[in-house]
Structures are given as C-alpha cells and as structure tokens.
Amino acid sequence: MVWVAVDRRLNTPLTKQIFHQLQSKILNGDLKAGQALPSTRQLAADLQVSRNVVLEVYEQLMAEGYLEARQGSGTFVAEGALLKHPLTFESLPDSIKHTGTKMTEDIVNFRSGIPALELFPRKHWARLAQQVLSDTPGRSFGYGSPEGRYELRSAIAKYLYRTRGVRCHPDQLVITSGATQAITLVAKLLVNPGDHIMIEDPITNDIQTIFTSCGARLIPLPVDHSGIAADRLVTGAYHGSVYVTPSHQYPLGSILPIQRRVQLIEYARNTGSYIVEDDYDSEFRYEGPPIHSLQSLDPSVVIYIGTFSKILSPALRIGYLILPYPLVERCRMLKWFSDLHTPSLEQLILARFIEEGFLERHIRQMKKVYKQRRNFLRKVLGQCFGDSVQVTGDSTGLHLIAEFTGIRFTNEVLEQMLGAGVSVHGVEMHAIQKGRHENRIILGYGNLEEQQIEKGISRIKHVLDNIRK
Incomplete structure (x- = not known):
C-alpha cells in the first residue's frame, strides 16, 4: 500500500496534496523504479476521494516522467527519477533578505529624487488608460520597435522644444525603461574597456558604477558653485566623452553657465567626442523658467537623457535618449538586445497625457507644492541650526544641500540618525576623490509633507546635539 495522507482542512487542493507526496516519495526512493502503484480506483477508495482526483494526479506524474503506464499491467514508477540528495529549501541568508527601499513607517526618509507620490494625477491617467485600451488596435498589443512608439517620441520632441529648447526629430529618440x-x-x-570618460565629482554612485561596469576609466573633474570645471577637460591621448548634469548638478545643485557650456561644446567638436547631458529634474525650477538645455547649442555632439520618474512617478519606468544621428541605429540595436522594447501601453498613455496638456499642467501644480516644501525645509533648518547650517543647490529640483559647521557625516553618524528614525545620505558617499564634502548632506523633500519634514529635522538635531556634547 502507498501511504498518502490528505487533509481537507487545508486550502491546498487535494490533487496538489497527493501529487507532491507521490513526487517526493519517488524522488527520495521510497517508491522505487519499476514499483507498481495502486490502480486509480483502489487509491481513490483508500483515500476516500473522487477517482477523477487520482486520475488527474497520475496524468500529471506521467506527463512529467515520474510514472509510466504499461498496457494491461498497470502504472509503475519510471526509471531515472531518483534524486539522491533531494532539494531542501533553506532560509535566505540575512545578507540578502529585505533588499530594496523598504523602511518602517516611522522613519523619515530624505531620499532625493522621489516626487510626491500621493499627488500622482490618477484620475487623468486612469481616464487616458481606459481610452487607450478601448481605442488601440490589436496590433499594438504585440511586440513593438526598440526605439519606442512614434506617438510618444513625437510628443516628447515637441514638448522638449517648447520647454527646454531641445532640437531633434522624433527619429532621434529612443524610449527607455527609465534613466x-x-x-x-x-x-x-x-565606452570600450579601458576607454576614459570624464565625469563630475561628486556624482551619484549609480552613474559611476554603470560606466565602470562597462570598462570605463573615470577621470573625475571637480564641481564648484558653477558646475563642472570645464577648464580641466583632458585633451590629448586620454580625451574621451564627458558626462554632465548642467541644469542642476547632482548632488550639489549648481547650474552650468554659458561660458562653461561653450567650453564643453568646443571640446567635443575639437576632439570628436560626445557630451552626455543628464537632465533629470530641471523642470522644477523655482526662480524663473527652466534653464535651456546644453543640447540646444549643438545637437550633433550632445546625447540628451531625460526621465519621467521625477516628474510623474518612478513606477512608470519611462525615460528617453536623444541621440546624434550617427548613434541612433546602433542604440536601437542595443535596446533591442536589452529588452526588445519598453512597454507599449504605458507609452501610448503618456503620449496622450503630454499631447492633451496634462503634463505641463501637472508640472505647474507640482512646482507650487515643491517650492512650498523647499521653503518649509529651509525655515525649519534655520530654526533648528541657525548660522551653523548653510543651504545651497536649492533653486531647482527635489533636493537641497545642507552644509554644517563642525560636523563630519561619517557612516557612524548616519547610522545613528537612522537609529533615531531619520534616513539621510551624505554628499561624500557620491564623491570620487574623498575628503571634500564630509560636512554636507542631501535632503530630498519631494515626497515629504511638512509634518514629516519637521519631524525629520528635529531628529537630525537630536543626534547632532548629542555629538557636540
């Protein structure tokens, strides 16, 4: 007799219960190759279940090769199904548990680059999504082209020309799954392995990792109150492309003036190199209109990168590249090999969102919200720290830099803050050449309401007061 137990109190269907028990017995050798199994009628009677249940189990086991039916003889365990050391499911090591950005609700997270998630324009998006699902022809539900939907590329090209002075044809755009x-x-x-690329210092760790993982050798150029030090561009044997965030340097927040932009353009023209312009959040400028793009000065030498993660939501995973024509075809091929194409339906929804004016309306509304949150953060910093803190880099975007007198934000200090219920990052963690930014922290405010901002700064003050004692 084959010993199998069923428990009708469980939510697991009877077929699964019986299947997994028989499968386990075959794998570990309790049921040996060539051994006969009871007839479906007999096993159903023994277990007091429907014969159809046992029939389904036997059919599944035969389909997967555990059993074989012999004409006129019955059902037998197949050869070769013994697994000498059956797989056991161990718990995950602590080092890889709970990865990602999960935090308890009580922690105030000053992470930069996160928009006000609760203010995502759900109603407009839902209505446009319903229209797209109703109106889109069936062929749009198939595989798309790697460069993305023409509707979205066209909408982005027109939008960027109006708002940022970007000059391009829709065919120069490649839609990506985020920046x-x-x-x-x-x-x-x-980049080919060993090639050099000049890069702002400091710049986000992620950017450094992306380039070095492709084999690039980074040449850090310092950033001051006017952005990257363009007079230090390297020429000669080591010249290469340059990566910049000219309209709102990350993380320091400086804006590159026209004189340095001209230096970059002339460098690219003279060396046959490209300038990579990452324009990640410059829509939210609080003093005057957005700064014109570097790309508008010479589209033939600038690769322009944009994203909707900061404007709308990181969950959309939609970004884009604008490329000089010689790079377009190869980029399309790389995109194809990367993931075929970015999801089409979201592209169509976003295209309508832009074309019908909702994007620019949303940006205008959010500028008011973010400016109010920025002003409140500055006010609370002043009230808590007075002249011992200096705020910079706050004219644009979703974060500012707080520079403290007499404080070094070491990993130990940042861990103390996390233990006190507030998460912040130091500028130093993004620096290539260490030791110049230890007294500065990045405070993102886009996704924090005033009550959270006040609570978070109060917790920072508590930690710093204890350090100063």
Whole structure:
C-alpha cells in the first residue's frame, strides 16, 4: 500500500496534496523504479476521494516522467527519477533578505529624487488608460520597435522644444525603461574597456558604477558653485566623452553657465567626442523658467537623457535618449538586445497625457507644492541650526544641500540618525576623490509633507546635539 495522507482542512487542493507526496516519495526512493502503484480506483477508495482526483494526479506524474503506464499491467514508477540528495529549501541568508527601499513607517526618509507620490494625477491617467485600451488596435498589443512608439517620441520632441529648447526629430529618440537603462545604453555606445570618460565629482554612485561596469576609466573633474570645471577637460591621448548634469548638478545643485557650456561644446567638436547631458529634474525650477538645455547649442555632439520618474512617478519606468544621428541605429540595436522594447501601453498613455496638456499642467501644480516644501525645509533648518547650517543647490529640483559647521557625516553618524528614525545620505558617499564634502548632506523633500519634514529635522538635531556634547 502507498501511504498518502490528505487533509481537507487545508486550502491546498487535494490533487496538489497527493501529487507532491507521490513526487517526493519517488524522488527520495521510497517508491522505487519499476514499483507498481495502486490502480486509480483502489487509491481513490483508500483515500476516500473522487477517482477523477487520482486520475488527474497520475496524468500529471506521467506527463512529467515520474510514472509510466504499461498496457494491461498497470502504472509503475519510471526509471531515472531518483534524486539522491533531494532539494531542501533553506532560509535566505540575512545578507540578502529585505533588499530594496523598504523602511518602517516611522522613519523619515530624505531620499532625493522621489516626487510626491500621493499627488500622482490618477484620475487623468486612469481616464487616458481606459481610452487607450478601448481605442488601440490589436496590433499594438504585440511586440513593438526598440526605439519606442512614434506617438510618444513625437510628443516628447515637441514638448522638449517648447520647454527646454531641445532640437531633434522624433527619429532621434529612443524610449527607455527609465534613466538607468538610458545611461547604460550610452555607456555601451561610448565606452570600450579601458576607454576614459570624464565625469563630475561628486556624482551619484549609480552613474559611476554603470560606466565602470562597462570598462570605463573615470577621470573625475571637480564641481564648484558653477558646475563642472570645464577648464580641466583632458585633451590629448586620454580625451574621451564627458558626462554632465548642467541644469542642476547632482548632488550639489549648481547650474552650468554659458561660458562653461561653450567650453564643453568646443571640446567635443575639437576632439570628436560626445557630451552626455543628464537632465533629470530641471523642470522644477523655482526662480524663473527652466534653464535651456546644453543640447540646444549643438545637437550633433550632445546625447540628451531625460526621465519621467521625477516628474510623474518612478513606477512608470519611462525615460528617453536623444541621440546624434550617427548613434541612433546602433542604440536601437542595443535596446533591442536589452529588452526588445519598453512597454507599449504605458507609452501610448503618456503620449496622450503630454499631447492633451496634462503634463505641463501637472508640472505647474507640482512646482507650487515643491517650492512650498523647499521653503518649509529651509525655515525649519534655520530654526533648528541657525548660522551653523548653510543651504545651497536649492533653486531647482527635489533636493537641497545642507552644509554644517563642525560636523563630519561619517557612516557612524548616519547610522545613528537612522537609529533615531531619520534616513539621510551624505554628499561624500557620491564623491570620487574623498575628503571634500564630509560636512554636507542631501535632503530630498519631494515626497515629504511638512509634518514629516519637521519631524525629520528635529531628529537630525537630536543626534547632532548629542555629538557636540
């Protein structure tokens, strides 16, 4: 007799219960090759279940090769199904548990680059999504082209010309699954192992990792109150492409003036190199209109990167590249090999969102919200720290830099803050050449309401007061 137990109190269907028990017995050798199994009628009677249940189990086991039916003789365990050391499911090591950005609700997270998630324009998006699902022809539900939907590329090209002075044809655009993929594609386009690329210092760790993982050798150029030090561009044997965030340097927040932009353009023209312009959040400028793009000065030498993660939501995973014509075809090929194409339905929804004016309306509304949150953050910093803190880089975007007198934000200090219920990042963690930014922290405010901002700064003050004692 084959010993199998069923428990009708469980939510697991009877077929699964019986299947897994028989499968386990075959794998570990309790049921040996060539051994006969009871007839379906007999086993159903023994277990007091429907014969159809046992029939389904036997059919599944035969389909997967555990059993074989012999004409006129019955059902037998098949050869070769013994697994000497059956797989056991161990718990995950602590080092890989709970990865990602999960935090308890009580922690105030000053992470930069996160928009006000609760203010995503759900009603407009839902209505347009319903229209797209109703109106889109069936062929649009198939595989798309790697460069993305023409509807979205056209809408972005017109929008960027109006708002940022970007000059391009829709065919120069490649839609990507976020800015990270866009930067990765650029790295693959521009870098062969051992090639040099000049890069702002400090710049986000992610950017450094993307380029170095493609074999690039980074040449850090310092950033001051006017952005990257363009007079230090390297020429000669080591010249290469340059990566910049000219309209709102990350993380320091400086804006590159026209004189340095001209230096970059002339460098690219003279060396046959490209300038990579990452324009990640310049829509939210609080003093005057957005700064014109570097790309508008010479589209033939600038690769322009944009994203909707900061404008709308990181969950959309939609970014884009604008490429000089010689790079377009190869970039499309790299995109194809990367993931075939970015999801089409979201592209169609976003295209309508832009064309019908909702994007620019949303940006105008959010500028008011973010400016209010920025002003409140500055006010609370002043109230808590007075002259011992200096705020910079806050004219644009979703974060500012707080520079403290007499404080070094070491990993130990940042861990103390996390233990006190507030998460912040130091500028130093993004620096290539260490030791110049230890007294500065990045405070993102886009996704924090005033009550959270006040609570978070209060917790920072508590930690710093204890350090100063």
